[in-house]
Amino acid sequence: MAVLSSDKVLQENHASDANSITSLALTHRALSDVSCLSGFEYLERLDLGFNSLTSLEGLKLCVNLKWLSVVQNKLQSLKGIEALIKLTVLNAGKNKLRSMNEVRSLVSLRALILNDNEISSVCNLDQMKELNTLVISRNPISSLGESLIKLKSITKLSVSNCQLQTIESSLKSCIELKELRLAHNEITTIPSEISRITKLQNLDLGNNLISKWSNVKELAPLVSLKNLNLQGNPVAEKENLVKKVKYLLPNLHILNAKPIDKILGKEIDESTEKTQDIVSRIRDEVKTSHESRNKNSSKAQTMNVTMNTRLKDTKNAASQSKKRQLDEKDEKSRKTSKVNKLNVVDDPETPFGDLFATDTPGIRTKTGDEKFDRVKVDSTLERKKSRKLTKRDNLNAFGDSETPFTNRFPPAEPEIPAEAGFKRLGHDQIFRDYDRESDVISMTIYKRNKKHVKVDPAALSQLDVGLGGASSWV
Incomplete structure (x- = not known):
């Protein structure tokens, strides 16, 4: 262990009088004893960090000290520090302290840092009217109790990595808090009293056991909140958490260590891409459906055109056949009528007037004795005979393999x-x-x-x- 003397201190600082020295930095020297500093009465700032100190008894005469750091030593107690009533900053982190009761008399403290020790409870800090920063993280503290009940001036509080299960009402008077770190604990609920801390800007509740959104809703009155961490809690897995938090805390900038606007932008982009994929897929399906429909429609139209053409051809063929039959029938009728007329002229029983009867089909003439003209009778008989022949031809067409099927059923108009x-x-x-x-x-x-x-x-x-x-x- 290195031994420190007042002469060595004066030599290193190029001074001849201890009363002329107000600030010393004696770090990383493996010091175990600093009693030689008792003669430095006007010392105000002292840094003894990263040494092997086990006691602070040698500093009790340095009553003008305002800033003291004994971080990362081997201290198990802060005994000897009670006399330093002018201290405003004390950093005793990373030691082996089991208690912090010795600091209760330091009424001028503004910053107290006791992280990484073995402190199990927080003493009453009622007398520290000016304390604004308290760091007691990484200590086995299960409850804050009433220790902070009157700390109205505190603005920064860190109790992360402890064993806190509840905050209870210990923070209800800390209305000036701007930064609160409670990460890596066993907290299950957020007390309603936290809504009184309207000046809070940074809140770290990460890696706790908060599972209900109703607990998070207690943060709604925190209109000044800019940074919130809920990562590691069951509630952080809730659907649409980011949107809900943004709606709950419209002034929030950072959520779970990421800019909330970028998170929302990413979600919107992903949602937009998903929507575009869905729209694209639907469009493809609609396009395919329309193509199929158009294809089927085209086929149907082609079939309709084909059928109409066939029906039209059948109709024309039937019409021509009927016209041809009528022409043949009329021609036959005219020939028969001519023959009959010649026969009538040679018939002595035929009246002279009947020799000049009309041969126009469909006209009925009478003689003087009320008898039908023989020529008309013959024509009528020929028409009846022709209809019978046509009907018989139609019946025969069913067995005729050369007759088109559509011709057997002439379409009705x-x-x-x-x-x-x-x-x-x-x-x-x-x-x-x-x-x-x-x-x-x-x-x-x-x-x-x-x-x-x-x-x-x-x-x-x-x-x-x-x-x-x-x-x-x-």
């Missing part, structure tokens, strides 16, 4: 209004209006001898009226 889109249904007409863009089909039924009536398409769901498949509203 549908009584369809002039508007496009009507479809025959019994004695009524159905008007179908299909809008491709909106994919909506409307129906109108025209009743025979009645005014048209609008009907619900769902009522006609049994009809296959759609394009390319079954009805879309079933």
Whole structure:
């Protein structure tokens, strides 16, 4: 262990009088005893950090000390410090202190740092009217009790990495707090008294046991809060936590050590990308559906055109066949009539007036004795015979392999209004209006001898009226 003497101190500081020295820095010297400093009466600032001190008894005469650091030594007690009533800053962190009772008399303290020790309870600090910073982190403290009940001037409090299970009402008087660190404890609830600390700007509650959103809602009155840490709590896993916190604390800038606006922006971007993917997928499906529908519609239109062409050809063929039969029948009738006329001229029983009877088909003439003209009778018989032959030819057509199938059932002329889109249904007409863009089909039924009536398409769901498949509203 290094031994320190007053002469060495004077030599190092180029001084001849101890009363002329007001500040000393004696760190990293493995010092175990500093009793030689008792002669430095006007010493105000002393740094003894990173040594091997086990006692502070040698400093009791340094009554003018205002700033003292004994961080990272081997102190188990602060005995000897009670006389330093002018101290405003004391840093005794990283020692082996079991108690902090010796500091109660230091009424001028403004900053007390006792982190990384073995302190199990916080003494009453009622007399420290000017204390604004208290750091007691990493100590086995289970409760703050009433130790801070009258600390109205405190602005920074750190009790992280302790064993706190509750804050209770110990902070209800700390209305000037701006920074509160309670991370890595066993806190399950946030007391309602915290709502009184309206000047709080930084709050660290990370790695605790807070699980209910109702507890977080106690922070709503903290309008000055800029930095909040809830990471490591069960409540941090809640859905939409960021949005809820932002709504709860509109002035918040940092959440869980990240800028809240960037977090929200990232969520919005991810949501936008997801939405765009969904929209893109839907568009692809709609496009495919329309292509399929158009394809089916094209096929249906082609089939309709083909069928209409075939029906038209069949109709024309039937009409030409009928016309040809009539022409043949008329020609035969005229020949028969001519022969009969010649026979009548040679017939002595035929009256002279009947020799000049008309041979026009379909005109009925009479003689003076009320008898039909023989030429007309023959023509009528020929027409009846022709109809029988035509009927027999039609029946024979069923067994004729060369006769087109559609010719066996000549299409009846549908009584369809002039508007496009009507479809025959019994004695009524159905008007179908299909809008491709909106994919909506409307129906109108025209009743025979009645005014048209609008009907619900769902009522006609049994009809296959759609394009390319079954009805879309079933």
